Amino acid sequence: MPKFRAPLLSLAGAAVAIAVFAGPGAAQDVPAAVKARQSQMQLYAFNLGTLGAMAKGEAEYDAEAAQGAADNLVALTSLAAGPMWAPGTDDMSIDGTRTLATMWDNFPDVMAKGTALAEAAGGMAAAAGTDLASLQAAMGPLGGACSACHKAYRAPE
Numbered sequence: 001m002p003k004f005r006a007p008l009l010s011l012a013g014a015a016v017a018i019a020v021f022a023g024p025g026a027a028q029d030v031p032a033a034v035k036a037r038q039s040q041m042q043l044y045a046f047n048l049g050t051l052g053a054m055a056k057g058e059a060e061y062d063a064e065a066a067q068g069a070a071d072n073l074v075a076l077t078s079l080a081a082g083p084m085w086a087p088g089t090d091d092m093s094i095d096g097t098r099t100l101a102t103m104w105d106n107f108p109d110v111m112a113k114g115t116a117l118a119e120a121a122g123g124m125a126a127a128a129g130t131d132l133a134s135l136q137a138a139m140g141p142l143g144g145a146c147s148a149c150h151k152a153y154r155a156p157e
């Protein structure tokens with residue numbers, strides 16, 4: 001009875017879709033992998049913010065705090081990221097994420113952008129504890145490495 005198969009399959013598909021997108025509880029269904037990568041990003045932002053505030057003169061330059069933030073960024077770029085970007089966790093497949101599906105189609109470029117960030121963080125770690133001018137000079141490449149990846153693979157808000 002081939003005629004029955006397609007409707008049954010699409011019903012099964014609908015049941016899965018409802019389970020994933022079910023109403024107000026949906027936020028609780030955000031996969032741990034997504035929460036983990038967003039948490040990593042928050043840690044990036046927090047430490048970049050420490051450096052950025054000093055660079056802009058909003059906070060007094062503090063060599064030790066600057067070095068700490070830069071070292072944190074270096075450590076964060078060294079996390080094994082693969083499991084946090086599990087296939088099927090793009091913004092078309094699930095709620096609660098802004099990662100574009102194209103990220104999974106452009107793996108070498110994503111790696112290159114991750115490497116660019118690691119290099120910029122290394123540059124900051126070499127500069128941040130020296131003096132304010134060195135910190136400021138390292139700020140552009142660092143912020144640029146963040147936004148290059150966001151422009152390519154993060155959906156606008």
Ligand code: HEC
Pocket residue numbers: 034037038039041042044045046048096097098099100110113114117142145146147149150153154
């Ligand atoms: C290799 C790509 C890449 C790099 C490099 C990168 N990001 Fe992201 N970032 C993303 C993607 C993709 C998202 C969307 C994550 C999601 O919602 O699944 C994101 C999300 C974020 C978020 C929002 C997190 C949340 O709670 O939803 C912040 C904040 C952020 N990034 C900050 C940074 C900062 C700061 C840097 C640089 C120090 C950086 N990112 C570098 C790809 C990147």
